[in-house]
Amino acid sequence: MPPNILLIATDQWRGDAVGYRNESDVITPNLNELASRSSVFNRCISNSPLCVPARAAIMTGQLPRENGVWINAWGADVDSPSHVRSMRDAGYFTAVVGKTHLWRTGPGPKPGLHAKSMDHMLDAWGFKERVEVNDPIGTGSQGCAYTDYATEHGFVDAHRKYINEWLDELRSGNPTPWAQPPAPAPKFKDIDSFIGHTAIEWLHTYDKSQPFYLQVQFTGPHDPYDGPEDFRALYQDREINIGTTVMVENPSPILSARLDTRSTIVRATREQRRQWRINYYANITLIDHWIGELLETLRKSGFADNTWILFTSDHGEMLGDLGLMGKTVYFDPSVYIPLLIHAPEADPQETDQLVQQVDLANTLLDIGEVDVFHDSLGRSLKSIVVGNVVEDTRDAVVSELFGESTVITERYKLTVRTETHEPTLFIDQQETPDESRNLVDDPDYVEVHQELIDEYLEPLDARIDHDRMLHYRDYVKRTGRLN
Secondary structure (H helix, E strand, O other): OOOEEEEEEEEOOOOOOOOOOOOOOOOOHHHHHHHOOOEEEEEEEOOOOOHHHHHHHHHHOOOHHHHOOOOOOOOOOOOOOOHHHHHHHOOOEEEEEEOOOOOOOOOOOOOOOEHHHHHHHHHHHOOOEEEEOOOOHHHHOOEOHHHHHHHHOOOHHHHHHHHHHHHHHHHHOOOOHHHOOOOOOOOOOOHHHHHHHHHHHHHHHOOOOOOEEEEEEEEEEOOOOOOOHHHHOOOOOOOOOOOOOOOOEOOOHHHHHHHHOOHHHHOOOHHHHHHHHHHHHHHHHHHHHHHHHHHHHHHHHOOHHHEEEEEEEOOOOOOOHHHOOOOOOOOHHHHEEOEEEEOOOOOOEEEEEEEEOHHHHHHHHHHOOOOOOOOOOOOOOHHHHHHOOOOOOOOEEEEEEOOEEEEEEOOEEEEEEOOOOOEEEEEEOOOOOOOOEOOOOOHHHHHHHHHHHHHHHHHHHHHOOHHHHHHHHHHHHHHOOOO
C-alpha cells in the first residue's frame, strides 16, 4: 500500500526562522528533531510571495503565468490541475485542517460570509474531509470553524475586536507590530492551537482503511503578530539578531511607494525590531509545539513507520529587513521558505539545490505513486530524498506576482514585467549579500540581464495565459490597485 502523507504548512514563515539553522535565534525543538531525520532543502523559493498565488502554485504545479493567479483577490480556478484531486482519485483519503486560502478570505469578501459557503469548492479541489479556517484577518468579520469554536467558548467578540483593531492599524499606514499584544484567546485556544488539536483528533480517529493524505495548514506566523505570552517569555532574555537595518538603494517606484506608506517600519528602533521578532518567533514556537504533538500522535497511532512528512510555508516575512514588513517582494526574507521532507528509513541530508514550490505537487504525487503532472515545470524531489540523487540540478527558479516575474539564480535576481521583459529590479547577491542595492540601471550588468532573460524567461513565454494577464492589467487600470 502507498504510504500515508502528512503535509504541515504554515503562512508567512521565513526560511531562516528555524532552530535547525545554526545562526537562528528561533526555538523549534520539534522541527529540529524532525530535521535530524529528514532531507533539509536549504534553498527553497516561493513561486509567488503572496498567499493565494503561492498556494495555487503548490496545488496546481503551475506558475502564476499559467494559472492566472496573480493576486490574492482572484481565487484559483478549480478546473486547474489539482494534485489533491489526483491523489483522491487514485485511492487516497484526502483531508485538510486549517487555512487552504485558495481564494481570498479577508479583508476583501463581504462581512458575515462563512467558510462553509465555499465547502463545495474544497470538495471539487479533491478534499474528502475539510475543516476550513479563514485567514486570521478574515476571522474579524467572517465565519469559519475557528470562529464557531470561539463562539462556543465565549471569546469570539474579544477575538474579533483584537483582529479588527490590528486591521484598522494596518489601514492607518502606521503599524506597530512590536506593540501587538498576544491573542485574547485562553491558553491553547488560539487559532493555531485549534488547528493543531483538531488535526490530532483527526489522526486519532482515522479508520486506517485507505492511505491518507492530510494537510495541516496553520495560519501563523502571519500577522497579527500574536504569539502567546508564555512563548514570548522564552525569548525575553535571549540575544536577538534584529536583521538588516540598511535601506534599498534605487528602489523601484512600487517599492518606494510602499516604503512611504510604512514610515513607522522604516523608523523602527532596535528595541522595537527586537520585540517584533519576539512576537513573531513566539508564534513559531507555539506552532512547533503542535508539530511535536502531531509527531507524537503519529507514533502512538502506529502511523509513523509508513508516513512521509513534509513541512513548508507559502512565503516569508520581511520583519523590518530593508525597512519592509510582510511579503510581496523578492528579497530573501520574503521568497525564501523552509522545506523538510521526511521519509521513513531514508537517510537524513542537507542540500543547497535550488527548488521551488511547483516541485511539491509532483513530489507529493510521486510519493503517493500517482501519475505526476508531465506538463508542470515542477520536478519531483522524491529521488533526492530516498536516494541522495544530485544530478539534473536546476540553475534558476522563477517567482511571480502582480504581473512581474523574477528569475532567481545562486547569484542574481532579475525582476521584469512579465510580457515585455522590461527590468525593474536587479540584485547581485555576491556584491551585496544584504540585497540593499538595486543595480537595474548599472550598465555593467546589461548583458547579464539579457542572458538571464534569454535563458530562463523567454522559454517560458509560451506558458503565459494572455487572457488572464490582460484581465489583470485591466483590473489594475480600473481599480488603481495591484492586489
